[in-house]
Amino acid sequence: xxxxxxxxxxxxxxxxxxxxxxxxxxxxxxxxxxxxxxxxxxxxxxxxxxxxxxxxxxxxxxxxxxxxxxxxxxxxxxxxxxxxxxxxxxxxxxxxxxxxxxxxxxxxxxxxxxxxxxxxxxxxxxxxxxxxxxxxxxxxxxxxxxxxxxxxxxxxxxxxxxxxxxxxxxxxxxxxxxxxxxxxxxxxxxxxxxxxxxxxxxxxxxxxxxxxxxxxxxxxxxxxxxxxxxxxxxxxxxxxxxxxxxxxxxxxxxxxxxxxxxxxxxxxxxxxxxxxxxxxxxxxxxxxxxxxxxxxxxxxxxxxxxxxxxxxxxxxxxxxxxxxxxxxxxxxxxxxxxxxxxxxxxxxxxxxxxxxxxxxxxxxxxxxxxxxxxxxxxxxxxxxxxxxxxxxxxxxxxxxxxxxxxxxxxxxxxxxxxxxxxxxxxxxxxxxxxxxxxxxxxxxxxxxxxxxxxxxxxxxxxxxxxxxxxxxxxxxxxxxxxxxxxxxxxxxxxxxxxxxxxxxxxxxxxxxxx
Amino acid sequence: xxxxxxxxxxxxxxxxxxxxxxxxxxxxxxxxxxxxxxxxxxxxxxxxxxxxxxxxxxxxxxxxxxxxxxxxxxxxxxxxxxxxxxxxxxxxxxxxxxxxxxxxxxxxxxxxxxxxxxxxxxxxxxxxxxxxxxxxxxxxxxxxxxxxxxxxxxxxxxxxxxxxxxxxxxxxxxxxxxxxxxxxxxxxxxxxxxxxxxxxxxxxxxxxxxxx
Numbered sequence: 001x002x003x004x005x006x007x008x009x010x011x012x013x014x015x016x017x018x019x020x021x022x023x024x025x026x027x028x029x030x031x032x033x034x035x036x037x038x039x040x041x042x043x044x045x046x047x048x049x050x051x052x053x054x055x056x057x058x059x060x061x062x063x064x065x066x067x068x069x070x071x072x073x074x075x076x077x078x079x080x081x082x083x084x085x086x087x088x089x090x091x092x093x094x095x096x097x098x099x100x101x102x103x104x105x106x107x108x109x110x111x112x113x114x115x116x117x118x119x120x121x122x123x124x125x126x127x128x129x130x131x132x133x134x135x136x137x138x139x140x141x142x143x144x145x146x147x148x149x150x151x152x153x154x155x156x157x158x159x160x161x162x163x164x165x166x167x168x169x170x171x172x173x174x175x176x177x178x179x180x181x182x183x184x185x186x187x188x189x190x191x192x193x194x195x196x197x198x199x200x201x202x203x204x205x206x207x208x209x210x211x212x213x214x215x216x217x218x219x220x221x222x223x224x225x226x227x228x229x230x231x232x233x234x235x236x237x238x239x240x241x242x243x244x245x246x247x248x249x250x251x252x253x254x255x256x257x258x259x260x261x262x263x264x265x266x267x268x269x270x271x272x273x274x275x276x277x278x279x280x281x282x283x284x285x286x287x288x289x290x291x292x293x294x295x296x297x298x299x300x301x302x303x304x305x306x307x308x309x310x311x312x313x314x315x316x317x318x319x320x321x322x323x324x325x326x327x328x329x330x331x332x333x334x335x336x337x338x339x340x341x342x343x344x345x346x347x348x349x350x351x352x353x354x355x356x357x358x359x360x361x362x363x364x365x366x367x368x369x370x371x372x373x374x375x376x377x378x379x380x381x382x383x384x385x386x387x388x389x390x391x392x393x394x395x396x397x398x399x400x401x402x403x404x405x406x407x408x409x410x411x412x413x414x415x416x417x418x419x420x421x422x423x424x425x426x427x428x429x430x431x432x433x434x435x436x437x438x439x440x441x442x443x444x445x446x447x448x449x450x451x452x453x454x455x456x457x458x459x460x461x462x463x464x465x466x467x468x469x470x471x472x473x474x475x476x477x478x479x480x481x482x483x484x485x486x487x488x489x490x491x492x493x494x495x496x497x498x499x500x501x502x503x504x505x506x507x508x509x510x511x512x513x514x
Numbered sequence: 515x516x517x518x519x520x521x522x523x524x525x526x527x528x529x530x531x532x533x534x535x536x537x538x539x540x541x542x543x544x545x546x547x548x549x550x551x552x553x554x555x556x557x558x559x560x561x562x563x564x565x566x567x568x569x570x571x572x573x574x575x576x577x578x579x580x581x582x583x584x585x586x587x588x589x590x591x592x593x594x595x596x597x598x599x600x601x602x603x604x605x606x607x608x609x610x611x612x613x614x615x616x617x618x619x620x621x622x623x624x625x626x627x628x629x630x631x632x633x634x635x636x637x638x639x640x641x642x643x644x645x646x647x648x649x650x651x652x653x654x655x656x657x658x659x660x661x662x663x664x665x666x667x668x669x670x671x672x673x674x675x676x677x678x679x680x681x682x683x684x685x686x687x688x689x690x691x692x693x694x695x696x697x698x699x700x701x702x703x704x705x706x707x708x709x710x711x712x713x714x715x716x717x718x719x720x721x722x723x724x725x726x
Binding site: 364496 | 601602604619694720
C-alpha cells in the first residue's frame with residue numbers, strides 16, 4: 001500500500017529549451033525555431049513541429065521540411081540560467097523544489113496538498129500563479145517521480161493538470177511503451193527480450209533484474225514499477241556575492257576610485273567568508289561615463305583579500321601604463337563579481353603560516369602597482385619548436401596556461417640549453433670561406449661551409465667549428481603560420497657558441513650559449 | 515662547564531674548546547652564505563655571501579649556476595632587466611621557476627625596482643644599468659646588506675664584493691660540420707673582495723646535461 005508520503009508533484013514547462021532560447025535571443029515568436037545539438041535537432045517550436053520537424057532530425061532534413069526554420073545552437077547553460085527565475089517564483093509558493101532538468105522540476109506533494117486543501121487545489125494554485133507570471137506549466141501528481149512526470153507529459157493545454165490516484169501509478173504506467181524509459185542501451189535489450197510495455201518490465205523480479213542489468217537496470221525497474229523516490233539535494237536559491245560601487249559624480253583618478261571600491265570589496269569578501277568561501281578568480285567590470293564597459297578577469301595565486309581586490313581594480317584602471325596612468329574617461333561604476341570560489345577549508349594557511357611567501361606576494365603586488373600590469377611576471381616553460389616560443393611569461397597573479405611541453409616537438413635541439421635566448425632573433429650574416437653568401441639547397445645541405453660570422457653591424461669573426469643544417473618545419477599546411485628554417489650551431493673565434501637560424505634566406509642568431 | 519672540567523690535561527681541554535669554536539664558526543659561515551652547487555665550491559671558496567654584489571662578466575650560465583642551489587633550497591630569486599634569459603637553461607640548472615620573479619622592463623625606475631625586489635627576494639640577477647653613480651651603488655649595497663640579499667650583476671658594477679670573469683671558454687662535441695655542442699670548459703678569474711690581491715684562476719667543466 002502506497003502512503004501519501006511519497007506523492008510527488010511534477011511541474012513541466014513544455015518546449016522549455018525553445019522558450020529559453022527565445023528569451024535569450026529576443027526573437028519574434030512567429031518564426032519557427034529549432035535548437036541544434038551535435039548536428040541534429042534537439043528541440044523545435046510547435047510551428048516547426050507542425051511543418052514536420054522533429055527531435056533527432058538532421059539539420060539539412062529539418063531545413064528541407066521547413067525552409068523558414070531558424071536554426072540555433074543549443075546551449076544547456078542558457079536553459080539552466082533561464083530556468084532559475086521560474087524556480088524562484090515556484091519557491092514563493094512551495095518549498096523544497098528539486099530541479100530534474102531545466103524545464104522540469106519535482107516537489108513533494110504532501111505539504112502543498114495539506115496547505116492548499118487537496119492535491120487538485122494545490123496543483124491549480126501553482127498553475128495559476130505561474131500563468132500569472134506568463135509561464136504555461138503542466139502539472140502531474142503521482143506516487144513516484146517518473147509517474148508524475150509521465151502524467152504531466154500526457155496533459156494538454158486545455159487540461160493542464162493530471163492526477164494519478166493514490167496507489168494506481170503502477171497501473172497508470174503499465175501500458176506505456178518500454179521506450180518511455182529513455183535509456184538507449186537498456187531499451188533495445190528489453191525489447192529483444194519481448195518486454196514491450198513498462199508493465200511487462202515491472203512484472204519482472206527486482207532481484208533478477210538487478211543481477212542481470214546492474215544499477216542501471218534497477219533504476220529503470222524502479223521507475224517502471226513506480227517505486228522511485230525523490231532524491232538529491234533541494235534547490236537552494238543562489239546567493240549573489242557580487243558587489244559594486246557607483247560614483248556620483250564620476251571619478252577619473254585611480255586612487256579615488258580605488259578608495260571608493262574598498263567598501264564594496266570588503267563587503268564581498270566578508271559575505272564570501274560568512275558562507276565559508278574564498279574567491280580565487282574575479283571579474284571586474286568598469287563602466288565609464290561615456291558608457292564604455294571594460295571587463296577583465298583576474299585570478300590569484302592563493303585567494304583574494306579585500307586589499308587584493310582593490311589592487312586589481314587599480315591595475316585594471318592603470319592598464320600597463322604604470323603608476324601615472326589612469327582611465328581614459330571618468331569612471332561611473334565598478335562591479336566586482338567572483339568568477340570562481342572555493343571552500344575556505346582548502347585555503348587555510350598552515351599552523352606555522354606561510355609568512356615569507358606572503359611577504360613576497362605583497363611586495364610584488366606593490367611593484368606591480370608601480371610598474372603597471374604585466375611588468376612583473378612568473379616564467380614557465382611552454383612548448384614549441386622555436387626557442388622563444390618555449391618561454392612563457394605569465395603576469396604575476398594570473399593563471400599559468402596549461403603547458404604543451406610534453407608534446408614531442410620534433411626539431412628541438414639537444415642539451416645544453418642556451419642561457420641567452422633572443423626574444424627577437426638578431427639579424428646576422430654568415431659567409432663562406434671566400435666571402436660568398438650561404439644558403440641551404442633543396443637537398444637540405446649548406447651551399448658552403450660557414451667560415452665568417454657577423455652579428456648586426458659588428459665585424460665578422462672566424463667560425464672555428466660548426467654543425468648543421470638542422471631543419472625545423474612547422475605548420476606547412478597553414479599558409480599564414482607556416483615556418484621553415486634551418487638551424488646551425490657555430491663557435492666563433494672567441495669561444496662563444498651561437499645558435500644560428502636561416503629562414504627565408506636570412507640569417508639570424510636565435511640564441512647564445514654564454 | 516662540567517664536561518670541560520672532566521678533562522684532566524690542558525691539551526685536551528684546548529682541543530675540546532677548539533672543536534666547539536670551529537663548530538660554531540662553521541654554522542655562522544653557513545648562515546652567512548647561500549648554498550652552492552658542488553661544482554662551484556672550488557670557484558668561490560668563501561661561498562656566495564649574503565648582502566653583497568657579485569659582478570659576472572662573460573657568462574649568463576654562470577649566474578644561473580650560482581643561483582641554482584639556493585633556488586633549490588627554497589630561496590626566492592628574481593631576474594631584472596634580462597629579457598633574453600633562457601628559461602630552459604635556468605630550469606636545466608635546477609632553478610625552481612615557480613619561485614622565480616621576472617621583471618623585464620623597469621623603465622626609468624631601475625633603482626626603486628631593484629630595491630623592492632631585494633627586500634623580499636634572496637637573489638636577484640640584474641643586467642648592469644647603463645649608468646649608475648657610485649652614491650646610488652653604495653646606497654643599494656647598504657640596502658642589500660640590511661635585507662641580506664645578494665645581487666648578481668651581468669656586467670660591470672662599481673662596488674662589487676667579487677668579480678668573476680670568464681677568461682676563456684672551450685666547447686667539446688662540435689666539429690667541422692658535424693656533432694653538436696656538449697660539454698663546456700670555462701676558465702674563470704675570481705677577484706674576491708676589494709682588496710688588491712691577485713685574482714684567483716680556476717677551471718670549471720660544465721656538463722651538457724645538468725639534471726639526471
